Amino acid sequence: MANAQPLLSVRGVSKAFLGVSALENVDFTLKAGEVHALLGENGAGKSTLIKIITGAYRRDEGEVLLEGTPIFPRDVVDAQKLGIGTVYQEVNLLTNLTVAENLFLGRQPKRFGLTDVREMNRRSRAILDTYGLNIDVTAPLANFSVAIQQVVAIARAVDISGKVLVLDEPTASLDAHEVEMLFAVVRQLRERGMGIIFISHFLDQVYDIADTITVLRNGRLIDTVPVAGLDRLKLVSMMLGRQLEADVKRTIDPNTAKAEPLVSLRGLGKRGNIDPLDLDIRQGEVVGIAGLLGSGRTETAQLVFGIERADSGTISVAGTPVNMSSPRKAISHGFAFCPEDRKTDGIVGDLSVRENIIFALQAQRGWMRPLSRSEQEALADRYIAALDIRTSDREKPIKFLSGGNQQKVLLARWLATNPRFLILDEPTRGIDVGAHAEIIRLIIDLCERGMALLVISSELGELVGYSSRIIVLRDRKMVSELTGDEISTEHIMKAIASHGATGEAA
C-alpha cells in the first residue's frame, strides 16, 4: 500500500481575485489510503484550494499532479472524469428522484436506447451493499435521512471518480450517530486506497478520522502534520495564529441557584414534539440543553418562544403565568431567540448589517415609531464594535458576511432589544474557530451580567464549559438534569445512552 508516489500533489499554487491574493504558493500532498483534513478559519483559503483541485477555479501559478501527471481540469465534470469527486455539506442530489436514479443520473445504463431500470436498480443495490447500506433503491431519496443521502452522494462520487474524494463539511447537519455511520464509510474507502480530503469545523471529528492535517491561514500554508500526537491547543493556535486560553469550567455563584426563577415551565409539552417537562431558569444562569438531533431540543425552544403552541402546561415569567401565543408575545416579555438555521430563520439576507441589527428592536417598537437613521447607525456601530463583527461596511447586505459574523449580527439584533431571557439554538454551529471562542465568551459575559440564558448545543464540551445546569433530552423526553459536579461530557453521554439508545439513524 505504501506507494512512494503521492496520489495528488499540489505544488506552489497561487490564486488571486482582482488583484487580491486568496492563495499564495501553497503545497499540499495527498497519499493514497489517507484521510487528510484541511483546516483553517473562514477566509483561510480552504475553499479556494478545493475549487482549484476540483476544477471550479483555475490556478494562476503552480501545478497540480494526479498520480504524477500534471492535470488542468477545465471544470468540475472534467475533474470528476480525472478521478476527483466532491461531496458538499448540502447534499447536491435530487431528492424527488429515487436512490438509484440519483446514483446513475446522467449515465443511466441503456437498453434499446431507454433507461434499463432493472439493471440500474441492480447495480445500485450492489454499490450500496459495499457500504453496508441495505435500503430500497427505488424509493425517493427524500425518504431517507440526511446521513443516508450523504452516503448516497459519496457512493455516486466514488463510483464516478474513484481516486480522490473531497468531503466539504459533510457532517455539519448530522448528529453523533449519523457522523459515526458516515465515518465508517470513509474508513472503508480509506482501506480501499482512496485519498480523502476532509474539511470540517469539528476538531473532535478531525481527530477521530484524519491521518494528516494541513492548516492554512490567510491563503498561506502553515504546516502539514500527522494527527497522532498533535496537541489540540497547538492545532488551534496554528489555525488562529495566536494562543487560545485553555477551556475551563466556569465557577458558578452558588447564590444564583437560590434566586426566584425568571422563567418557569410546568408540564410544558406538545404531542409529537416534546413530552411535558418542568424547568426553571433564573437570572444569571445558563441552562444547557443536550441531546441528539431530533431529541426535542429545538422543539422545546420553539414552545418557549411561542413559535409553536404548547398543548399542555404553562409558562410563567417572574411568577406570572403568560400566554405564549406568538414570538411577538415572547419578545414583549423580554425573550429573545437565535435560531439554529440562520439562513431561513435568522438573517434577512438582502438587508444591510445595520438593518439586521436594529430589526427586532424596530419590530418591537412598531412601524409608527421608527428609529431615526442616526439612532440606527449608532446602534449598529456600537454592536459592530462590541461584538467585533467583521464587515467592510455597516451597509453591506448581511448575506455577504461569513457564518460567524452573521451569527454575531443576530446576537446583536437581540441584545439591542435588551432582553431578560436569551435562547440560543446551536450558537456556534458552522462558524470559524475565532468567532466560536468569542461567542462563548459573550455567553458567559451576558450570564454574569444577570441575563438568563437557555443554550442548545451539540458541542458537549462547550456546554459543559459554560452551563450552570444541563438538561438532557432523549427521544422527545427530558431524561436527566445535571447540576454542580455532575456536569460533564461523560454524564451527558451516559444520560443520552442510559435508557438504551435505539432508533437513531434513518
Place this chain on the structure above:
Amino acid sequence: MAVPTIVRERTPQIIVLAVILALNAIISPGFFSIEIQNDRLYGSLIDVLNRGAPVTLLAIGMTLVIATKGIDLSVGAVMAIVGAVAASLITSGYSLPATLAGALFVGLACGLWNGALVALLDIQPIIATLILMVAGRGIAQLITEGVILTFNDKPELIFVGSGSFLSLPMPVIIWIFVAILAILVVRRSALGLLIEAIGVNRRASTLSGVNSRVILLAVYAVSGLCAATAGVIAAADIKGADANNAGLWLEMDAILAVVIGGTSLLGGRFSLVGSLMGAMIIQSLNTGILLAGFPPEFNLIIKAAIILIILIVQSPASQAAMANFRASRQTVAIKTESREHAAR
C-alpha cells in the same frame, strides 16, 4: 460629483425615459411644447402625465405588494368594480363625498379580501388575487346590471376625471398626491423596512417579532385603495362605468411599471420612485406610438419589443456582463499602473 442618491439609483430608468421622450419629440416635433388655455396646461407631456394616472396609481400599490414577494392580479377588476359602484351611487343621487367614500370603501374591502386570503389562509398571492380578477368583472356587471352606466349629468364626479386644479388636470394632482403620501408614510415610518424584510424572509421577520400578517393585510388593502382611486378616475374620464373594459389589462401594465422601475418580483428592496418612472415610461411609449400613427395592430407589438429591450438591459445576465467589463477595465488599469511603477 454631488449626485443625489435617488438619481444615482434610478439612472437606468432616467436614461430610458429620456430616450423615449426624445424619440417622441423626433416623431412629433411639438411634443415638448406646453401651452395654457383656460387656465389649464395643455401639451403632449401633460397628456402623458394625465393618461398615465391609472397605471401610476396601480403601480404604487403593486410596488408594496410585490415588495412582500406577492402580486396583485385583481387591480384591473377592482377598478371596474369601483367604477361601477361610483357610477351607481352618483346616479342614485348620493353626494360626491358620499360617492367617493363608498368607492374607496369598496376598494379597501377588495384589498382586505385579497390580504386575508394571502396573510391568514396562506394562499399563494398569484392564485389568491386571481380569484377576484376573474370574479371582479362579473361583480361589476351585476352592479351596472349589464349596461354601461353613464353619468353625463353629474359634473362633480366628471370633474375628478377631466377637471383641473392649479392648472394641472385632476388625475395628475391625485396621483402626485397619493405618490407623495405613500412615499412619506413608507419611508418616514419603519413600514418600508418591515415590508422589505417580509419580502426577503417572512419567517425570519415573524421570528424577530414583526407582525407579518397585519403588514401583509395592509399592503393588499393599500393596493385595493390605489385601484379604487384609479377606478374612479377612469370612470369619471369616460363619464360612465364600463364593467367589461375599465382597467382591462392594466394589472399587467402596473406589474411592468414596477419591474421596469427596478423592484424585483422576488420581493425585498423596492422603489416607489422607480415604479412611478416605470409607469411614465409605459405611458410615454403608449402616447408615442399613438402620435407616430402606426397602424393600431402594431401598437402592442412595438410596446412589447421596447419593453423587452428594457428588461434585457436590466437583466441580471447583462448586469453581470457590464460589471465584468468594468472590473476587467479596472484590473487593466491597475496592471498598467503597477507596470509603470515597476518601470520607475
